[in-house]
Amino acid sequence: MVTKELVYREFDELCTKYKKLAPPERLNDGWKIEGEFDVIDADGHRWDTYGIRILIPPGFPYDLPILMETSKKIEPSADWHNGNGICCLATNAIIYNVLGTPISLLKWMDRFVHDFLANHIIKLKDKSYAKGEYPHYEEGMIVGYKEIFGLTTDAELLKRLNLICGVSSLARNAPCFCGSNKKYKRCYLSYPNEHHHKIPISLLNSERIQITNWLNINRVAK
Numbered sequence: 220m221v222t223k224e225l226v227y228r229e230f231d232e233l234c235t236k237y238k239k240l241a242p243p244e245r246l247n248d249g250w251k252i253e254g255e256f257d258v259i260d261a262d263g264h265r266w267d268t269y270g271i272r273i274l275i276p277p278g279f280p281y282d283l284p285i286l287m288e289t290s291k292k293i294e295p296s297a298d299w300h301n302g303n304g305i306c307c308l309a310t311n312a313i314i315y316n317v318l319g320t321p322i323s324l325l326k327w328m329d330r331f332v333h334d335f336l337a338n339h340i341i342k343l344k345d346k347s348y349a350k351g352e353y354p355h356y357e358e359g360m361i362v363g364y365k366e367i368f369g370l371t372t373d374a375e376l377l378k379r380l381n382l383i384c385g386v387s388s389l390a391r392n393a394p395c396f397c398g399s400n401k402k403y404k405r406c407y408l409s410y411p412n413e414h415h416h417k418i419p420i421s422l423l424n425s426e427r428i429q430i431t432n433w434l435n436i437n438r439v440a441k
């Protein structure tokens with residue numbers, strides 16, 4: 220059960236560490252936190268400062284916050300993962316897989332916001348992102364899920380998503396698909412939620428459908 224206190228504790232924690240953020244403002248649909256973000260490296264050097272707006276949906280801490288870059292330092296284009304000011308930090312599945320729920324706003328900021336902005340500075344200097352980048356839309360989802368599940372082919376990925384979402388199944392006594400060495404009936408069938416990789420089943424299911432359709436149109440799954 221999410222209490223208002225829990226949400227406000229998250230805000231407190233964030234604004235205590237990031238002093239250049241104004242206190243959260245209540246909106247009709249969620250909250251807004253605005254201010255500046257200093258990108259500081261491991262040696263304590265400040266690389267640059269960005270204006271940011273964090274939009275927190277009413278479903279927080281189960282729904283992900285949205286980052287907007289307000290200082291207009293990042294070109295609004297797919298190349299820079301900036302869609303009209305909304306920054307594409309990573310795929311939603313990857314963020315959930317790393318943070319789990321309830322989402323810690325501070326961890327989201329320390330990890331995803333920091334990396335996104337630091338990477339912008341690196342790309343300006345070196346012409347490419349430090350650790351490469353994900354493609355967009357379905358292609359990005361596919362790469363992200365393969366990474367999360369440790370799979371390489373599209374066919375393996377579709378099979379895994381169908382099993383996790385309960386769209387297809389294995390024989391009850393077969394080994395579980397997760398690699399636990401337990402029987403399917405004692406593993407997935409008994410504890411399906413433990414196979415979600417912290418990703419909400421609603422997201423897994425809608426992206427499974429998107430990925431399936433995209434692969435049907437664009438690739439022959441091998």
Ligand SMILES: [Zn+2]
Pocket residue numbers: 395396397398399406407414
């Ligand atoms: Zn399992």
